[in-house]
Amino acid sequence: YTGTDNKPHEQGVWIPNPFWPGEFGYMLAPTFYTVEGVNTEEPIYITRVGKVEACPDTIYFDPIVLSNERNITSDFKMAIQRRYGFTDQTDVQKVDFDHFIDTVRCLEFDYDISSFEDILYCSKLEKIVLGKNRYLDPTKSSAADASILYDATRSVNVLNAANKLLGLKVERYNNHYDFKKTLAYVESKGNPILPDDLEYIPESEIDKITCSVQDIVEHDSHLEALLDNDPATFWYPFEASSVRTYEIVISFKSQQFVRGFKVKQVEDEKVQHYFPNQIRIQVSNDQVIWKSVTHTLEHPLGRGVGEVTLLPMAEPAEVKYVKITLSDQAYVNLFSLRLADIVPYK
Incomplete structure (x- = not known):
């Protein structure tokens, strides 16, 4: 990739693989990387070298050029449509959807989701609120009632990056979405209270x-x-x-x-x-x-x-x-x- 200094750079994501010694004895590191100082106006390439089982030859794959198209998960799209009414199903709707993603400052999530990885598309995001609209009875609820975050590891790494880059804060009600660890920027809010000003039709x-x-x-x-x-x-x-x-x-x-x-x-x-x-x-x-x-x-x-x-x-x-x-x-x-x-x- 080209850096903001207009010089070429590389970011390696390989660690030694004890099962494949030699020049190409490496494997993908089991971690997440934040690559900073990237000139996004210039092409960004992913190069890959590897081997296939039972084949002695080293394979050099064609480089992949990253596009600027957003690849948003279906879970995230559904959460946005359900809560805010925006969808990208047609070209006209996509304009409003993209504008929402570009400008939203607070997002609320209430139900099971795969991960929060797509929040990094929201460049103005300041806060996410979790479980605010699930009105559980505190005397009868259990841990089994909590909304599920299926990929906690990926989500925590993304939230950490968003906190570092955007100053993102998180408000979490009733311990929904188990992060598997304590995060300093997550504020526990307890149990949400059902509004008492609703006028029910008799x-x-x-x-x-x-x-x-x-x-x-x-x-x-x-x-x-x-x-x-x-x-x-x-x-x-x-x-x-x-x-x-x-x-x-x-x-x-x-x-x-x-x-x-x-x-x-x-x-x-x-x-x-x-x-x-x-x-x-x-x-x-x-x-x-x-x-x-x-x-x-x-x-x-x-x-x-x-x-x-x-x-x-x-x-x-x-x-x-x-x-x-x-x-x-x-x-x-x-x-x-x-x-x-x-x-x-x-």
């Missing part, structure tokens, strides 16, 4: 609630319990031998201005295996044209005991009907669901 404004899966004669699932905003009551379809998809339709007596929905898991760890892990909510005024409430068609749900997920509408609106789609969870050879509340707020 059950008296609802005309009816129906479900595509009918109860059997000997079982009442208490579908109406989803609307009462009472954690002591819950909906529990009968256990079946095959998976079912439920379409629940809420009909208001008249159009209601809706800003979002509160979804609450049951406060009973004995049925946690039946907690839904994702939900689809759509709204309509004619039951013909349905529009997704969130930026993505489906949204994950935290599965902690008594956990609350708030789903603010991407575009708050007057609506007459709400359609909720859920699918059974498996337990041994049976399928069912347990859910306490789905309550609209304005």
Whole structure:
């Protein structure tokens, strides 16, 4: 590569390999490198030399020229779309997506992700906030409820680089995303508090609630319990031998201005295996044209005991009907669901 001093430079990433002695007895070092002082206006090359098993010849691979195209992971793209509504699926959308990446100063992550490696594309980033929007019950939650970071090693190296280069700070709630080590720039924030200023639409404004899966004669699932905003009551379809998809339709007596929905898991760890892990909510005024409430068609749900997920509408609106789609969870050879509340707020 060409340095900012306009001179050619090399960065080696090899260490001696005791199994291949000699001139090319090296292997890729199991670590991460930060190469500084690079003139990014000039080509950057990766050169490789190696051997193939059972072949005595040394192979000199053609150099790879790094491009300036962003290679963003699908996990990161989904997290951005889910939380902020930006996607790069079309050329027009990509312009807004790239602008967001170039200018964003704070990012929030709440659900499982492979790694945080793509934050280095965000050149103005000052802070990331982890788990702020997962409202767990501190008296009932466990370590198993925490959001997972699958590649902690890669993520920690990237966060260290971002802290050094950008001064990045991290706020982490409820010990989500285990980094496997203590990081000085990570501030523990404890348990997030559910907002107490939400104005819930009263059950008296609802005309009816129906479900595509009918109860059997000997079982009442208490579908109406989803609307009462009472954690002591819950909906529990009968256990079946095959998976079912439920379409629940809420009909208001008249159009209601809706800003979002509160979804609450049951406060009973004995049925946690039946907690839904994702939900689809759509709204309509004619039951013909349905529009997704969130930026993505489906949204994950935290599965902690008594956990609350708030789903603010991407575009708050007057609506007459709400359609909720859920699918059974498996337990041994049976399928069912347990859910306490789905309550609209304005």
